Amino acid sequence: MRALQWFGPRDVRLVDIAIPEVGPDEVRIEVAYCGICGSDLHEYADGPHAIPIGTPHALSGRTAPLTLGHEFCGTVVEVGAHVTTLRAGDRVAVEPEYRCSRCMYCRIGSYNLCESMGFAGLMGDGGMADYAVVPSYMLYRLPDTVSLRQAAVLEPAAVALHALRRGDLRLGDTCAVFGLGPIGLLLVVLARLQGASTIVAVDVSPERLAKAVELGATHAFDARAYDALALNEAIRAATGGPGVAVSFEAAGLPSTFESASRALRKGARLVMVGLMPHASFDAFRAVNDELTITTSVGYRHAYDDLLRMVEAGVIDPASIVTKTVTLEDAVSGGFDALLNDRSQIKILVAPGLEPGLAAHSTPLSRTSPMLT
Incomplete structure (x- = not known):
């Protein structure tokens, strides 16, 4: 073979x-x-x-x-x-x-x-x-x-579902997803299904930001257009002022981790999904604001639930x-x-796809009326 x-x-x-x-x-x-x-x-x-x-x-x-x-x-x-x-x-x-x-x-x-x-x-x-x-x-x-x-695509969806559970995202919560690869985009989908009131998507790709809006993000920010302070202010404005209840770091970059931390309101939770060798955070603020930083690896007991969601047509x-x-x-x-x-x-x-046949390709759209 x-x-x-x-x-x-x-x-x-x-x-x-x-x-x-x-x-x-x-x-x-x-x-x-x-x-x-x-x-x-x-x-x-x-x-x-x-x-x-x-x-x-x-x-x-x-x-x-x-x-x-x-x-x-x-x-x-x-x-x-x-x-x-x-x-x-x-x-x-x-x-x-x-x-x-x-x-x-x-x-x-x-x-x-x-x-x-x-x-x-x-x-x-x-x-x-x-x-x-x-x-x-x-x-x-x-x-x-x-x-x-x-x-x-159930495997990356299982990674996203496990991360969502680790973040204890609840009905009506605000959240932000930093990094819109497959895991980040699936986190947007699942956060919408979970009933998040505000879903902020952050990336540097216009195509991926537009896709996030299509999948349910309420706000999308191109990180290249902001410095760190301005991005944080934009996210806080999108959530009504205090910041988000849950941040998901799905890019695996120290700078993204810092942005995900900065976006949190008091008593909030940050879930590290992306892999990076080192990250730093403001420990003084983490204690004073009673922040929770948790991690997520792989998945457990997710496939049965995902199969039911797909079978029901909700994802x-x-x-x-x-x-x-x-x-x-x-x-x-x-x-x-x-x-x-x-x-x-x-x-x-697709191993069964014959050589010489045109590969199926659906490029992402670059535009979205909600993109900021």
């Missing part, structure tokens, strides 16, 4: 490998779609960051080179001898977090904090291939009305997809496109 494998930074190759065998507790799926995530881009651009080199991952047993892609879905083609919950022909979404089921965190249900936590597609073989083999616990059968295209995670490419075009048309074109948000790799 074909597989897109990581060999080193800027060295991702489409190779022919043997179809992996299925263990007793595993399932083989024919991959329909696999999204390219920001984590994949980091590995491609200047990795390794999470990909194991030398020492195999504790649960996958894999080291580089390995098959990329943790945002994937497909159709079951073979199940292991111990698997009784799935059968060939089932359409499934993949929740790609590895878990040991033995450590303290797994036993209390916080499996995203497993002592051996990792992701298929980063710490083990993933979905940028014709077929993928994963533990059966990763798979969720799709309702008939949920498309495989929607299922491909369409595929609304952020801007392009679909073949495996052959995944590097130049996918990875490089995301690094160089801010109008691209979520690009899906």
Whole structure:
């Protein structure tokens, strides 16, 4: 079969490998779609960051080179001898977090904090291939009305839902989302569904700001048009003066973290979703204003709820997809496109899409009447 494998930074190759065998507790799926995530881009651009080199991952047993892609879905083609919950022909979404089921965190249900936590597609073989083999616990059968295209974007939607829960966003709250990549845009969607009264979106891309307004943001600010003080004043004016009840930092930049902190009212909460090596904050103000700074990693117990939302038609995670490419075009048309074109948000790799066919692309609009 074909597989897109990581060999080193800027060295991702489409190779022919043997179809992996299925263990007793595993399932083989024919991959329909696999999204390219920001984590994949980091590995491609200047990795390794999470990909194991030398020492195999504790649960996958894999080291580089390995098959990329943790945002994937497909159709079951073979199940292991111990698997009784799935059968060939089932359409499934993949929740790609590895878990040991033995450590303290797994036993209390916080499996995203497993002592051996990792992701298929980063710490083990993933979905940028014709077929993928994963533990059966990763798979969720799709309702008939949920498309495989929607299922491909459940993973970033789960990240956003878990972050929303960590922020304890409540009906009528004001909030701000800093960074409008896939996670940030899905946070806008979920905040609207949660009943937030004001949703401020902040980014440097006009296309992404316009998309945020389309998805439910009440205010959108291009950070390039403001200095730090002016941006804070604009956000406070949008919320009636005191600032927001919850800020979500989804860009992974120290400067964005500072802006997200500055935008908080007293007693508010900041959720760190983006990854950054270091961040600083005004500890004096944090204590005096009784601020809460929390973090969010991965997800737990999110897929069932998301599938119900999609089935009910209240959320369409595929609304952020801007392009679909073949495996052959995944590097130049996918990875490089995301690094160089801010109008691209979520690009899906479709192994079944024949080479030479035109890739589906829906560029984002640059205009919005609510954009400020």
